[in-house]
Amino acid sequence: MKIAIVGCGNMGMAFARAFLKFDLVKKEDFLLVEKSAERKETLHSFQPGVLTGVISPEIGTYDLVILSVKPQDYLTVAASLREVIQPSQIVLSIMAGISMQTIQESLNHQPVVRAMPNTPAMLGMGITAYAASPEVERGQLRKVENLINATGRSVFLEDEGQLDAVTALSGSGPAYFFYLVKTMIEAGRQMGFEESVATLLVKQTMLGSYHLINNADRSLDELIKAVASKGGTTEAALKGFEEGKLADALTQGIHAAQKRATELSQG
Numbered sequence: 396m397k398i399a400i401v402g403c404g405n406m407g408m409a410f411a412r413a414f415l416k417f418d419l420v421k422k423e424d425f426l427l428v429e430k431s432a433e434r435k436e437t438l439h440s441f442q443p444g445v446l447t448g449v450i451s452p453e454i455g456t457y458d459l460v461i462l463s464v465k466p467q468d469y470l471t472v473a474a475s476l477r478e479v480i481q482p483s484q485i486v487l488s489i490m491a492g493i494s495m496q497t498i499q500e501s502l503n504h505q506p507v508v509r510a511m512p513n514t515p516a517m518l519g520m521g522i523t524a525y526a527a528s529p530e531v532e533r534g535q536l537r538k539v540e541n542l543i544n545a546t547g548r549s550v551f552l553e554d555e556g557q558l559d560a561v562t563a564l565s566g567s568g569p570a571y572f573f574y575l576v577k578t579m580i581e582a583g584r585q586m587g588f589e590e591s592v593a594t595l596l597v598k599q600t601m602l603g604s605y606h607l608i609n610n611a612d613r614s615l616d617e618l619i620k621a622v623a624s625k626g627g628t629t630e631a632a633l634k635g636f637e638e639g640k641l642a643d644a645l646t647q648g649i650h651a652a653q654k655r656a657t658e659l660s661q662g
């Protein structure tokens with residue numbers, strides 16, 4: 396399969412590397428379109444078939460076109476891409492907010508898969524939810540699914556409308572986790588630990604706790620209860636969280652992310 400990637404930043408290249416790892420695409424079968432000169436410099440080492448800064452008619456000879464520029468840059472991309480895109484090509488967008496309809500109208504092109512991955516895709520441990528327009532044929536969709544699955548797990552959505560919520564939950568989700576980990580490490584430092592010790596304590600706690608969620612056969616409430624002894628330290632911490640309205644703040648943040656995804660779709 397020949398793949399063109401427009402916007403070769405964090406996510407575009409996480410996808411490219413995952414496809415290579417599973418031998419789904421050969422290096423020479425990539426066309427990379429990247430505007431940033433600095434970023435382009437680093438892409439030489441990837442040794443793609445073609446590395447360019449602009450969209451040219453050559454892109455029309457690729458089976459799949461991945462759109463991985465920031466949503467704010469999309470309309471500029473669309474203006475050139477619509478001149479050269481071919482009816483047989485599939486478009487896979489991973490851009491937050493930009494709806495399938497906007498992509499179809501701006502490119503005058505119907506077969507579109509819209510997906511929302513997250514950064515653990517860099518390790519093949521991402522989660523991607525995706526939806527497809529009816530014009531994507533079954534065989535084409537299967538090929539796209541194989542590619543997405545090289546980046547981790549995936550969920551097919553019948554309703555594209557859910558993608559903004561996915562963006563708020565799992566698309567942005569890694570940053571919420573990193574924020575929590577960073578805050579805990581900072582608290583460790585305030586209590587007198589060196590950063591390396593605080594980091595080890597927190598990282599291993601998160602790792603072990605994640606595996607408990609998956610393997611302990613207990614609900615999250617039961618897992619919390621098993622840590623929080625009556626009248627003990629965890630109860631004191633949880634009370635502090637309640638008083639600080641931590642759950643409300645997290646929920647509000649996630650809703651704000653969903654709202655922002657919807658705003659991005661409106662340009």
Ligand SMILES: NC(=O)C1=CN([C@@H]2O[C@H](COP(=O)(O)OP(=O)(O)OC[C@H]3O[C@@H](n4cnc5c(N)ncnc54)[C@H](OP(=O)(O)O)[C@@H]3O)[C@@H](O)[C@H]2O)C=CC1
Pocket residue numbers: 401402403404405406407428429430431434448463464465466468471472489490491511512513514566567
């Ligand atoms: N990062 C994440 O966690 C996730 C991101 N996404 C989505 O993926 C997309 C990419 O995100 P991310 O990889 O983080 O962003 P990056 O900024 O890392 O990558 C985008 C790249 O596209 C380049 N670019 C901008 N305009 C053009 C153009 N006209 N032609 C070619 N290249 C261009 C940018 O250059 P320059 O920097 O000069 O503008 C940049 O290097 C976004 O739409 C985002 O919503 C989806 C899920 C998760």
Ligand SMILES: O=C(O)[C@@H]1CCC=N1
Pocket residue numbers: 491562566567
């Ligand atoms: O912050 C953003 O807009 C993108 C979409 C999901 C993660 N990063």
